[in-house]
Amino acid sequence: QSALTQPPSASGSPGQSVTISCTGTSSDVGGYNYVSWYQQHPGKVPKLIIFAVNERPSGVPDRFSGSKFANTASLTVSGLQAEDEADYYCTSYASSGSLVFGGGTKLTVL
Amino acid sequence: EMQLVESGGGLVKPGGSLRVSCAASGFTFSIAWMSWVRQAPGKGLEWVGRIKSKTSGGTPDYAALVKGRFTISRDDSTDMLSLQMTSLNTEDTAVYYCVREGSAYGFHSLDMWGQGTMVTVSS
Numbered sequence: 001q002s003a004l005t006q007p008p009s010a011s012g013s014p015g016q017s018v019t020i021s022c023t024g025t026s027s028d029v030g031g032y033n034y035v036s037w038y039q040q041h042p043g044k045v046p047k048l049i050i051f052a053v054n055e056r057p058s059g060v061p062d063r064f065s066g067s068k069f070a071n072t073a074s075l076t077v078s079g080l081q082a083e084d085e086a087d088y089y090c091t092s093y094a095s096s097g098s099l100v101f102g103g104g105t106k107l108t109v110l
Numbered sequence: 111e112m113q114l115v116e117s118g119g120g121l122v123k124p125g126g127s128l129r130v131s132c133a134a135s136g137f138t139f140s141i142a143w144m145s146w147v148r149q150a151p152g153k154g155l156e157w158v159g160r161i162k163s164k165t166s167g168g169t170p171d172y173a174a175l176v177k178g179r180f181t182i183s184r185d186d187s188t189d190m191l192s193l194q195m196t197s198l199n200t201e202d203t204a205v206y207y208c209v210r211e212g213s214a215y216g217f218h219s220l221d222m223w224g225q226g227t228m229v230t231v232s233s
Contacts, residue, residue, distance in 0.1 A: 003154075034218040038155070045207070045226065046147075046155060051219035089155050093218040097171045099145070099211075104154040 004029065004090055004102035011108040012080045020105045022073040022090035028100055030071035034093035037066060037075045041086045050075060077107070085109045112136030112222060114208045119227030126198050130227050132191040132208030137222075139189040141165060143211040145220060146182060146193050148204035148229075156204075158182075158193070160211055176202075198231045205229075 005023040012018035022029065022037075029035055037050035048057055050066040053073065063078045073092070077084055090102040118130040132144070143166065146158040159172040161182045170182045181194040191208055206229055210222040 034216075036219045038220070040155075045223045046220070047223075048215060048219055048221050051221075052216040055216065057215050057221065087154075091155075091157070091218075091220070098173055099157040099160075099218060099220075101147075101155045101157060 002100070004092060004100055006088075006090060006102035006105045008103070009106045009108065011110055012077075013110045014080050014082065016080050017076060017078045018080060018107065019074050019076045020088055020090075020107070022075070022092075022102045024071050024073075024092055024100070026071060027096075028071075028092040028094040029068065029073050031095060032093045033068070035066065035068060035073040036091050037064075038089045038091070039086045040089065046089065080109050082109050114210065114222060114224035116206065116208050116224045116227035119206065119229045121230045121232060122198055123233055124199055124231055126231070127194070127196045128198065128229060129192060129194045130206055130229065131193075132224055134189045134191065134208075134210075137210070137213070139184075140186040142213050144182075144184060144191045145209045145211045146191075147207045147209050147220065147223075148202075149207070149226075150201075150204040153204075158206070161191070195229070198229075200231050203229060203231045 038046040040046040053068045054066040115133045122128045145160040161170045179197045205226040207226045208224040209220045214221045
């Protein structure tokens with residue numbers, strides 16, 4: 001199972017919005033609504049921020065939102081804040097029964 | 111407090127074996143699907159495999175890269191998850207995270223993570 005494709009980097013100024021894409025195939029992203037997103041600050045453990053394409057766990061700010069069209073999922077961070085600077089990873093359930101991760105996107109707040 | 115605590119990481123020679131474990135507490139371990147996720151130094155996250163709850167069959171699934179070399183098991187009587195790794199190579203060097211899958215927030219979301227244990231494969 002190939003990794004999902006994410007841009008290696010993204011950036012935005014405080015207050016702006018930024019969108020990170022996650023492209024897979026019809027055997028993973030396109031075939032299931034089991035896309036999740038994780039935030040990882042340097043030296044820290046990953047944290048679930050979006051599940052089931054567009055749902056937020058309790059405690060995650062509504063500045064974080066998810067969507068999906070065909071084989072591409074997206075994470076949008078609105079009203080960027082300094083603490084949003086982190087690595088972001090998408091993952092999807094795949095037809096093989098596995099979970100497949102994206103390569104990760106480093107978000108920089110300018 | 112819900113937590114996952116990994117142990118057993120260390121230095122192993124190429125071709126060697128190592129077993130890492132994960133102690134779960136604060137939630138009903140027996141009904142949880144549990145996964146292992148690894149992260150090589152400076153690299154991204156990679157799913158290693160999972161074991162389903164007994165009520166879902168208790169069967170493991172593995173990533174292609176580790177299938178046949180790694181074995182995931184669970185002991186619901188002690189709330190312990192294990193990852194037995196054999197035929198290790200340098201590319202298996204990583205932090206190994208014990209992760210709960212799909213319990214609190216929908217199927218196949220990784221909603222609780224341990225702190226990780228470092229496995230280094232080197233001669």
